[in-house]
Amino acid sequence: MNILVCIKQILDPEIPAREFRVDPxxxxxxxxNANLVTNIFCENALETALQFRxxxxxxxISVLSFGASTAEDSLRKALAMKADAAALVINDKxxxxxxxxxxxxxxAAIRKLGSFDLIMVGxxxxxxxxxxxxxxxxxxxxxxxxxxxxxxxxxxxxxxxxRQTDSGSEVLEAQTPLVVSITNDEHNVPRIPKxxxxxxxxxxxxxxxxxxxxxxxxxxxxxxxxxxxxxPQKESRCEFVTGDTLDARVESLAKRITEVTSAL
Amino acid sequence: MNDVVIxxxxxxxxxRAVQGLAGAGRRLAEKLDSQLTAIVLSQQSPAIAQEVATxxxxxxxxxxxxxxxxxxxxxxxxxxxxxxxxxxxxxxDTYSQEVTPRLAYRLGGAAVGDVVDITxxxxxxxxxxxxYGGKAQATIELKRTPAVLWTRSRSFGPANRxxxxxxxxxxxxxxxxxxxxxxxxxxxxxxxxxxLEEARVIVSGGRGIGGPEPFNDELKPLAxxxxxxxxxxxxxxxxxxxPPTLQVGQTGKKVTPDLYLAIAIxxxxxxxxxxxxxxNIAAINTDPDAPIFKHCRFGxxxxxxxxxxxxxxxLIAIQNSQT
Numbered sequence: 001m002n003i004l005v006c007i008k009q010i011l012d013p014e015i016p017a018r019e020f021r022v023d024p025x026x027x028x029x030x031x032x033n034a035n036l037v038t039n040i041f042c043e044n045a046l047e048t049a050l051q052f053r054x055x056x057x058x059x060x061i062s063v064l065s066f067g068a069s070t071a072e073d074s075l076r077k078a079l080a081m082k083a084d085a086a087a088l089v090i091n092d093k094x095x096x097x098x099x100x101x102x103x104x105x106x107x108a109a110i111r112k113l114g115s116f117d118l119i120m121v122g123x124x125x126x127x128x129x130x131x132x133x134x135x136x137x138x139x140x141x142x143x144x145x146x147x148x149x150x151x152x153x154x155x156x157x158x159x160x161x162x163r164q165t166d167s168g169s170e171v172l173e174a175q176t177p178l179v180v181s182i183t184n185d186e187h188n189v190p191r192i193p194k195x196x197x198x199x200x201x202x203x204x205x206x207x208x209x210x211x212x213x214x215x216x217x218x219x220x221x222x223x224x225x226x227x228x229x230x231x232p233q234k235e236s237r238c239e240f241v242t243g244d245t246l247d248a249r250v251e252s253l254a255k256r257i258t259e260v261t262s263a264l
Numbered sequence: 265m266n267d268v269v270i271x272x273x274x275x276x277x278x279x280r281a282v283q284g285l286a287g288a289g290r291r292l293a294e295k296l297d298s299q300l301t302a303i304v305l306s307q308q309s310p311a312i313a314q315e316v317a318t319x320x321x322x323x324x325x326x327x328x329x330x331x332x333x334x335x336x337x338x339x340x341x342x343x344x345x346x347x348x349x350x351x352x353x354x355x356x357d358t359y360s361q362e363v364t365p366r367l368a369y370r371l372g373g374a375a376v377g378d379v380v381d382i383t384x385x386x387x388x389x390x391x392x393x394x395x396y397g398g399k400a401q402a403t404i405e406l407k408r409t410p411a412v413l414w415t416r417s418r419s420f421g422p423a424n425r426x427x428x429x430x431x432x433x434x435x436x437x438x439x440x441x442x443x444x445x446x447x448x449x450x451x452x453x454x455x456x457x458x459x460l461e462e463a464r465v466i467v468s469g470g471r472g473i474g475g476p477e478p479f480n481d482e483l484k485p486l487a488x489x490x491x492x493x494x495x496x497x498x499x500x501x502x503x504x505x506x507p508p509t510l511q512v513g514q515t516g517k518k519v520t521p522d523l524y525l526a527i528a529i530x531x532x533x534x535x536x537x538x539x540x541x542x543x544n545i546a547a548i549n550t551d552p553d554a555p556i557f558k559h560c561r562f563g564x565x566x567x568x569x570x571x572x573x574x575x576x577x578x579l580i581a582i583q584n585s586q587t
Contacts, residue, residue: 013396041515144334171448174444224404230401250574261522
């Protein structure tokens with residue numbers, strides 16, 4: 001089985017709201033002191049791939065990223081987690097490409113890398129969170145697609161997938177080639193690479209391409225355009241219930257709750 | 265202007281999700297001076313179609329089998345092609361989220377998900393959505409037609425009933441069977457009949473709850489007393505204390521209750537992204553500086569272990585005095 005995992009490097013989504021700033025003119029977040037990290041769902045996807053390889057030994061895992069040159073660090077970490085090969089398409093044009101551009105660039109890189117049985121993408125990214133890569137990539141590559149998958153097992157020549165739904169879960173059987181989007185689950189918490197493997201990963205080969213190498217030219221504002229980005233000011237002032245004793249404060253809390261619920 | 269189309273994929277009923285979707289569709293149709301058409305892809309088509317017809321101008325029932333990803337996508341694509349809609353609006357259920365970008369691609373349009381507002385700006389559609397885990401809000405201009413949007417449909421007000429119900433037609437499509445993917449088993453895990461997204465009151469617990477037992481022994485009885493649904497933060501679900509179906513947050517359920525009672529939840533932005541449309545948020549937390557309090561209408565700084573048992577007594581006393 002030949003697996004490709006797509007990986008995105010993003011601004012650390014855990015930075016506290018009070019430190020978060022946007023540049024309204026550029027319509028993107030300011031880097032500030034924040035770290036760049038691999039999007040968590042991409043790591044869930046890689047972890048799912050690594051576990052799949054543990055059940056089906058003749059499996060090769062490649063990782064691919066489209067992003068700034070710093071995204072190399074995310075790919076090195078993936079190699080340290082024991083991905084077999086890595087490729088980076090450097091985005092030298094626009095900092096926030098639209099979802100169709102991302103899918104088209106990834107598709108062009110995938111065609112150049114070879115053929116894959118299974119392509120795995122995180123369900124959404126912790127920055128823009130458009131959640132469209134898997135679907136659009138499937139369309140570009142003329143493959144079927146299954147979303148919100150949390151487990152993949154080999155089943156003869158096919159795959160058995162488990163995915164999360166609003167009300168529970170579903171089991172699917174699928175042929176390859178296939179695109180899936182991966183969501184988090186208690187079974188695919190990403191492993192922590194060993195320090196030694198992280199150091200070793202910087203000695204491993206890593207393919208780097210520019211958009212020109214793929215013969216791809218980005219067309220601005222071809223799909224959609226972010227016309228405004230702002231931080232909503234909607235902090236409400238919390239009324240802390242008062243009272244001399246805990247009993248009195250909880251009584252006051254009960255009354256406030258009842259006021260809201262009895263209005264329904 | 266061409267029709268605005270709403271798509272209902274296996275709807276649970278004529279609930280807040282469907283009504284909000286119709287409301288979003290109707291208001292957009294009015295802005296575009298166009299009609300509102302609903303495509304219903306459902307096994308219970310006849311019943312739901314009649315209810316939907318009370319709020320839309322036209323209902324198209326597409327012959328219903330159970331949802332399969334490739335089949336449903338082909339059926340929606342084919343139906344939309346016949347209508348050449350100005351915009352296609354969907355809800356935020358799993359299936360709608362799954363088909364939206366692919367449907368946009370096949371129709372030559374552009375997709376945006378998790379939409380909370382739709383406006384028309386000099387002939388172009390502008391939509392609002394939260395980004396950066398709810399820390400910022402973006403306005404996005406669609407550059408292709410049709411716009412295909414999945415929305416937080418419950419946060420849109422419902423549509424007015426029409427004096428005359430819309431026309432219902434059935435469409436039979438020749439969609440070739442696609443066996444490349446197949447749903448072979450559907451497991452329902454929700455604890456109760458009511459869906460979390462439909463709940464008017466939610467009692468939710470976080471990492472500070474400390475384990476699965478207090479959810480069952482403390483929070484559940486409190487929820488029952490309030491006629492509320494029980495929910496949890498990602499930390500509590502990742503720890504395995506509560507099933508992922510009850511997870512509220514950016515990547516869990518986006519809920520719109522009248523009251524969200526957050527117990528031992530710090531209020532990380534990814535959690536707040538799931539409750540930004542709640543009318544009232546209240547919190548019980550030991551840390552007065554917890555971010556959750558910045559979003560609260562009211563709250564108490566105290567250990568929930570002390571508060572919740574007492575709160576139940578007080579609520580019972582109030583309920584008894586009222587009857």
